[in-house]
């Protein structure tokens with residue numbers, strides 16, 4: 001052994017480490033390649049994925065393309081045509097500025113790049129495996145660039161195991177595509193999953209039409225325009241009308257200088273603007289913020305999603321007022337008015353659009369809504385699934401409903417004789433099937449959490465110490481004083497689990513290394529969840545590795561509303577039965593309930 005001998009890491013290893021940060025999952029690949037295509041002035045981009053992007057991602061654009069020299073450089077680290085000076089780091093003129101995305105993606109995949117510029121007589125292609133050049137050639141593809149990324153994480157199998165299901169990863173890709181598509185309505189963006197069209201854009205669209213393409217014409221038509229400047233902050237875009245707040249949190253889109261961002265203050269400012277209407281939830285929001293560069297700070301982190309505002313309060317107020325004014329204006333100009341009951345924070349329509357008396361009567365309250373509001377009941381926008389269990393068991397003849405109580409349904413002590421059953425997917429939340437003793441209902445989220453939790457525990461426990469992936473860019477974790485002291489008390493355990501944390505003054509810590517198996521965002525969540533659990537339960541109740549495994553399971557499990565194929569349902573059930581404790585989720589929720597056949601017989605008076 002050659003101890004004590006300092007060796008520099010090979011390019012390959014460095015690329016793999018960097019890949020861990022830039023490429024967390026298929027959606028990160030799509031994000032980077034989409035941004036590159038936009039930087040190359042593409043007016044049309046096609047994204048295709050297969051198996052949630054794990055098997056294949058293809059992104060084709062009609063942009064400037066790369067000449068021979070650029071093509072042979074682009075997959076090497078720190079080759080970028082974009083970064084001119086350190087000064088540029090503080091401006092966001094182009095999407096990329098680090099010149100490491102392609103190198104990072106190439107390091108953990110099989111990549112084929114085909115490109116042609118206007119001046120080329122033919123297109124050139126190169127094929128890489130794990131970042132190493134395998135083959136090259138020419139063909140007659142059109143001007144532009146195509147990236148084909150296959151077998152993501154093929155050489156880092158543990159990372160691959162930690163990816164979610166195809167459905168979950170696919171939904172993350174969709175989220176990324178949607179976010180970027182909305183910010184670039186002028187560019188035609190087509191998105192295909194397993195060969196099926198999911199999203200087809202139109203070139204030269206405007207924002208409202210693009211929202212229609214991305215989120216549905218129903219909601220796009222109703223959305224209210226926003227345009228407001230305050231304290232040097234310009235806020236534009238569209239928000240849902242005040243009676244449509246049933247969006248999902250991931251239907252709040254914020255952009256800073258046209259780039260997707262997430263900032264909790266912005267989200268809160270919008271939600272608050274709807275509160276006077278007695279509405280809770282996450283209204284569909286598409287808001288663009290513009291402010292001078294020195295008024296915000298973009299964390300110089302590979303994925304660049306975190307933004308801090310110098311004047312958070314100012315941003316909060318600007319957004320809050322922008323949305324509030326938009327909702328009020330909509331009321332002034334759109335007619336029919338809706339009665340705002342004092343007692344019930346719900347709206348009941350009174351009169352029709354030409355009911356002038358009610359319009360004046362309620363105008364004084366300041367709450368009024370556009371024509372759309374009182375028209376026929378509208379399709380809910382991605383409403384959470386309705387509980388339909390009662391329908392399933394209702395006996396219309398007698399007008400009786402057998403409620404789904406714990407008496408009717410029991411949590412079985414064990415499930416036996418489970419021979420490849422037929423599954424029915426109920427409300428995209430529950431699996432329904434039979435076993436030898438009766439009818440089974442399985443909560444897909446709780447069940448999946450159990451499976452993932454045990455898998456994570458196994459990985460953690462097998463390690464005689466968990467391998468750490470050092471971060472090139474340490475993450476700052478800010479905590480309150482109490483939280484910080486709790487975390488301080490378990491630093492050693494965290495270290496064993498692969499988390500390298502260092503106090504960084506005040507209540508903050510620098511996260512310098514994370515378990516190799518965890519994606520970065522999950523690792524950060526795990527630290528926060530750990531601290532929360534320590535606050536609530538104390539350290540003894542739940543050892544750190546348990547909390548970390550839970551955090552991971554929670555973040556990656558199916559949720560209510562996720563569509564599952566019959567294959568996925570069968571797999572979920574088979575994996576659940578194979579766990580140590582199939583009846584409860586790691587958070588103590590039931591995963592399974594059974595209505596015994598005798599009970600059903602009794603109900604039917606047999």
Ligand code: ADP
Nearest residue numbers: 036040074080081096097098099100101102145
């Ligand atoms: P960055 O975007 O930070 O420059 P990347 O690794 O993402 O780094 O890309 C490296 C370089 O490859 C880019 O600077 C650009 O010159 C070239 N490139 C990447 N994708 C495309 C594309 N779709 N069309 C044209 N050039 C591209």
Ligand code: MG
Nearest residue numbers: 032036096101
């Ligand atoms: Mg880039």
